[in-house]
Amino acid sequence: MKRFMTGLAIVLLFVAVFGVFGMMAEAAYPERPITYVIAFNPGGESDITARAQQPYLEKVLGTQIIITYKIGGGGAVAWSEVPRMRPDGYTIVGHNIPHIILQPLQRKDTGYKTTDLKTVCWFQATPNILVVPVDSQFKTLEDFVKYAKEHPGQITLGGSGSYSANHLGTVEFNEAAGIETTYIPFTGSGDAVPAFLGGHVTGLMTYTTMVANYREQMRPLAVATEERVSIFPDVPTFKELGYDYVEGAYRGICVSPKTPDEIVNKLADAFKQVNETPEFKEMMEAMGFQMVFYGPEESEKFVEDRVEYYKSILDKLEMK
Amino acid sequence: MDIFLEAFLNVLSIKNIIAMTLLIPLGMMAGALPGFTATMAVAILVPFTFAMNPIMGLICVSAVYCAAIYGGAFPAILINTPGTPSSIATCFDGYPMTLQGRAQEALFTIAFASLVGGFIGTIGLIAFSLPLAKIALKFGPPEYFWVSIFGLTIIAGLSGDSLLKGIAGGVLGLLISTIGIAPVGGDVRFTFGIASFQGGVELISVLIGFFCIPEVFKMAKDPVGSYLKSTNIGHEGGGYREVIYKGFKNAFTDTINLVRSSIIGLFVGILPGAGGNIANLIAYNETKRASKDPESFGKGNPQGIVATESADKATIMGSFVPLLTLGVPGSPVAAVVYGALMIQGLNPGPELFTKHAEITYTFMMSFFVAMALTVLIGMFAGVLFYQIIMRLPVRVLVPAILLLTIVGSYAVRNNYMDVIFMLASGYLGYVLSNLGFSPGPVVLGLVLGPIAEKGLVQGFLMGNSMFPGTPWLIFFTRPISIVLIVISVISALWPIYAARRRRRAAL
Amino acid sequence: MMLNSDLYGGLIMLAFAGMFWLQMGDFTKFGLMFPKVIIALLAFLGVVMIVKAKVKPQYMKPFLKDINKYMAATMIWSLLWVLSASYVGFFVASVVSMWAIQWFLSSERNLKISAISLAVAIGSVFVIYYVFTKYLYIFFPEGFLF
Secondary structure, three states: HHHHHHHHHHHHHHHHHHHHHHHHHHOOOOOOOEEEEOOOOOOOHHHHHHHHHHHHHHHOOOEEEEEOOOOOHHHHHHOOOOOHHOOOEEEEEEEEOOHHHHHHHHHHOOOHHHHHOOEEEEEEEEEEEEEEOOOOOOOOOOHHHHHHHHHHOOOOOEEEEOOOOOOHHHHHHHHHHHHOEEEEEEEOOOOOHHHHOOOOEEEEEEEEHHHOOOOOOOOEEEEOOOOOOOOOOOOOOOOOOOOOOOOEEEEEEEEOOOOOOOHHHHHHHHHHHHHHHHHHHHHHOOOOEEEEOOOOEEEEEEEEHHHHHHHHHHHHHHHO | HHHHHHHHHHOOOOOHHHHHHHHHHHHHHHOOOOOOOOHHHHHHHHHHOOOOOHHHHHHHHHHHHHHHOOOOOOHHHHHHHOOOHHHOOOHHHHHHHHOHHHHHHHHHHHHHHHHHHHHHHHHHHHHHHHHHHHHHHOOOHHHHHHHHHHHHHHHHOOOOOOOOOOOOOHHHHHHHHHOOOOOOOOEEEEEOOOHHHHHHHOOOHHHHHHHHHHHHHHHHHHHOEEOOOOOOHHHOOOHHHHHHHHHHHHHOOOOHHHHHHHEEEEHHHOOOOOOHHHHHHHHHHHHHHHHOOOHOOOOOHHHHHHHHHHHHHHHHHHHOOHHHHHOOOOOOHHHHHHHHHHOOOOOOOOOHHHHHHHHHHHHHHHHHHHHHHHHHHHHHHHHHHHHHHHHEEHHHHHHHHHHHHHHHHHHHHOOOHHHHHHHHHHHHHHHHOOOOOHHHHHHHHHHHHHHHHHHHHHHHHHHHOOOOHHHHHHHHOOOHHHHHHHHHHHHHHHHHHHHHHHHHOOO | OOOOOHHHHHHHHHHHHHHHHHHHHOOOHHHHHHHHHHHHHHHHHHHHHHHHHHOOOOOOOHHHOOOOOHHHHHHHHHHHHHHHHHHHHHHHHHHHHHHHHHHHOOOOOHHHHHHHHHHHHHHHHHHHHHHHHOOOOEEEEEOOOO
């Protein structure tokens, strides 16, 4: 009996202590460290971005930012937990377009719906870019398309994953140019690089960040944006060259769907301020990231638009 | 030559030595904790390095990496649980040595083996980076497929009594590895309706389940007294000097083994996507195969742990070759370092050797110093670990190990599903091991499954564009593929040859 | 009574092959290519093992009879531990389970031993919990308590 009482007393003590902490936390946001969950491997684009944001965010929000990883399923494992998270804004999760749109459309047991993730903001984009090796016979996009037309199916393009911006981008480009190329998915954009350097694929449909890293080995043919990207002023857009093809991935953060608006706005403001810090902006752009910003309301609209857009592309894909 | 000397002196600055000495025990603890991998240890360290200058940051990385891989051998030897996937095969002979009361001998043996592995690895990294990286680039999807097939041919060496059960176990491992997202096609497969399974099965949680849990159950069977009953010291009267000498002799009696294993480790490490988890198994198998007495393996032959522990140390350096020469992160740890370099403003790749030669060579040199320090500290740490485990009564040891397995399998991916899966594979492993299935082949299948599948399907896609209509041709027409096929065939037929050789020897 | 290990081994392999077979849905050609072959191979090996069980079986010690009360207690408690942690939280489940397992494995059960066991349980779980959440930023499942 005595033993039991002692045990009970200890348990109660813990309850009391943690209860007090719990109440204190609700005073004003943010009162304690914020956990920033990365859904992809350390060293990837999402991780690099978060690590770069971390010190600036800490300054703006005045609290510690803890970066943790929840990896798997192309992000789905982390995102499937978002709906069940506490809506207190102390856990924020990095998320991506088109992943959060395509996964629920294409998979059965994703564990989340696109609308389950409350987007705080989209703060960054990595447009698709078509690259070939520097010693390739293709000097321009025209060469590339011409060859592809003469040799249907023989050009292989590596990219990051299936049902990714790279994958759909290849399909869209094929459609726009009336060509047929073979898309070979790799697990992550970095994973495709050895195959590219070793000459096992003709080229890559990859993100602009990759070209920033491998400038000496890659010859970019065209970039899938509306306007030219500032760090590659010489690289034409597909649109300029007459192909209606704009595609890329967006990164942002999301929180539990029931999170109060004040918290969401506060977080969005913080990320916006970080984005506008000149030092930070310069560093990210040098690495090939494009700085964009969609706040909470714009994001909702943006996601809706993209959902419709991707649905139409998926239909084309299914027909094949 | 000047640059090497300068780099070496850079590493040896007092500040750097102190930083390494402080970090190595932490890295070792991380490695010794099953489930806490070298990647995680380095990932946790990296944010702190942003505040340092790049040289010191990188030196800290190499110290933690070496220490974590080293620490992974402690639980492998002492409780039959690989602390990191790089020490899987260390269990096979390390743990039997412990059961024979030779735990300390084993702990000192790996110290010397590690030193040599680290030394050969560092030399390989410094001297042959570029040519080796060029060879590695020649490996495309079809080659990776054949590498994994070659890897599977070593099942025979890991099977125990029954080859049939070994093969079945390997195939079971391959099948379990297909849970999750298909590498090509993006299908969600075999998730049994559980969203967490989209991430696939975590190798480490299965590793813990298959190796550690059955051992804990067996331990619990006889809870009175302590778990390690006899020790080298005292029983043989020689004291530490004797044991250290034994370890030294174990490591250096078969120099060919040491060198071969280190080279295997170095090369496997260089291949992007393959790492210590594969290297240690291959090195173990090749050593067993070359031995005149293959029967003694798995029963406490020190050459087994010499092979695995020298190979996995050499993979450390090997895994940085593609990163430093080509800017390609070929392993999870290299990927973390890649991210760190980017944020430091260093562009990984050829530029590292021109613009930042001093940093790069210092980093390369630091591996050797880090490894030497790790070995030095590791000798004490090993004895300490041993003492702790020996002193704890079984009734405390059993729940304590269970606690670590739960924490470890959770910590890998912050995913509680992995813990449940860990225990489930523990029960399965218990049943299977009692039915004569060794855990080795299952784990091998699990490691090689994703590589085999990716190579197969990507190769198929490549083949389709190259030889429309007959895509499979691509697997048989590339020079390196053909070499790999020949090696695989020889390796697969080896058990038959070995059996015949033994029979002839017996006559 | 010895155990025909090939028979049970073969049945387990067949069971796995069957389980995965039933989970096969309308995957793409690429997603199916590899697992299809592996499932077939495993089923085939299972059949081979069952045939071998009839022709030339390998007998093993019946291991289930080997399980004594200590082992059984450990096996069951570890299951309860893992399953309960996601409901009552990692901390509580671990303290209780560590305490319980030590209790079951003790040869003499008195107040002193159980007090020491409790101290060991709370101490070790607390150290792990503290180090992981404070320094390594790994947060364990929380239950209705914390």
